[in-house]
Amino acid sequence: IGRAWVAIREDETAALAMGINGFRVKLIAFALGASLAGLAGTVQAHVTYTVTPEQYLFAGPIPPNSAFLLAAVVLGGMGTMSGPLVGASLLFLIPNKLQFMGEYQLFAFGVALILLMRFRPEGMIANRRNQLEFHENDETPATLAKAGA
CATH class of the missing domain: 1.10.287 (Helix Hairpins)
Incomplete structure (x- = not known):
């Protein structure tokens, strides 16, 4: 199956x-x-x-909500076990480092996620297949060139 x-x-x-x-x-x-x-x-x-219905809001006030979990998977990278773990760690640590920005903290975080999705759509840690799929127009890696791919 x-x-x-x-x-x-x-x-x-x-x-x-x-x-x-x-x-x-x-x-x-x-x-x-x-x-x-x-x-x-x-x-x-x-x-x-x-x-209660308040427990199941998409973007609740408590950090471990659906949007947080989705962002952790997107940031870390799907297809690997360590990707979402790294993504969740970064999502937990980054807001503490951005506290000096005050009310613009979420804006900066959103811009960072957009830039990540633009320049590295497979996430921080990607499996080899997704990395090759998203970067097919880039220069061929040396290991693939040697294999004749």
Whole structure:
């Protein structure tokens, strides 16, 4: 099922041509994701003894919210285990270093994220495949030139 998900992600038409049932594979992915989200919600409700809508805002006042987690993955880089960890560490440390800017702190942070996405879209730590995909117009690395790629 994992290879089918990768095939659908990379090229759905080619995956369908190879005999992968796209509807079934997408339905399994949706059901698995919903099941894991439901399980996580029940565990959180059990641990906190309460469930309120304020806990699930996209951009809440407490740092570990959905926007923070999304920014950590984007900053660190998807596809690796260490990328989001580095991204979360930086997102935790950078606001403390930008406190001297006062009310422009979030603006500077947003500009930094935009510049990162413009010049390094794969994140701080990228897997080799994403790095080659995003920088295909750049100069060919020496290791690939030796391999004949």
